Amino acid sequence: MLLPAAGSGERLGRGPKAWLEVGGRTLLDWALAAFAWADERLVALPAGYSLDHPGVRFLPGGRTRQESVYTLLLEARGEVVLVHDVARPFLAPAVAQRVLQAAHRHGAAAPVVLVPDTLIQDVDGFYGPPAPREAYRLVQTPQGFGRELLLEAHRKARQEGLEATDDAQLVLALGHPVALVEGDRRAFKITYPEDLLLAEGLARVWQEP
């Protein structure tokens, strides 16, 4: 499992999210617990930080999420790798299993959820044309890939100067399809301060696998 955890948490405004506490433990601890079963756990931390945790390798992250994942990927050894955001603590085992199975079968897979609201274009602050929300999905993590495929995708992106917000886009840019599997709305990404209220509430009822 590759865990890009080197972000600065700018939109949240509480410092790097790896050390953000939810339900009395850090997001890093949530993620490591969710992947306690994984053969390899590689974590990118903000530059200047280092940690010691049995069975976990920590590496300095990059300027962007993509760079952090690339750094981890170069050290990964598994045939299939899962890439997960540290900012998504509520990962049900069933989601990780669905992604893993689909990645083994199709080479690349990502969990998605439906768009719950009306979706429109913002045209200079005015209500623009609606988008057919049934055709769209919100993309989550973990995303799963054959390691060689993801490495090729990252290398090509670096050569061509392609920057993307997730790994699936890089694989897609290679021309390789990415299978979609059912995600979980509880696996939302803690991004803005109000997300913390939801996260604290969820942490109170979350059952550890």
Ligand SMILES: Nc1ccn([C@@H]2O[C@H](COP(=O)(O)OP(=O)(O)OP(=O)(O)O)[C@@H](O)[C@H]2O)c(=O)n1
């Ligand atoms: N240079 C970076 C930037 C982001 N990430 C990781 O990528 C994931 C998704 O990023 P996001 O939730 O947007 O976190 P931040 O980058 O920390 O948030 P912000 O954009 O508000 O600073 C997070 O697990 C984050 O730690 C990373 O490893 N290295």
Ligand SMILES: C[C@](O)(CO)[C@H](O)COP(=O)(O)O
């Ligand atoms: C990878 C990701 O979680 C997929 O939804 C997301 O793109 C990362 O967040 P960011 O805000 O784009 O860094």
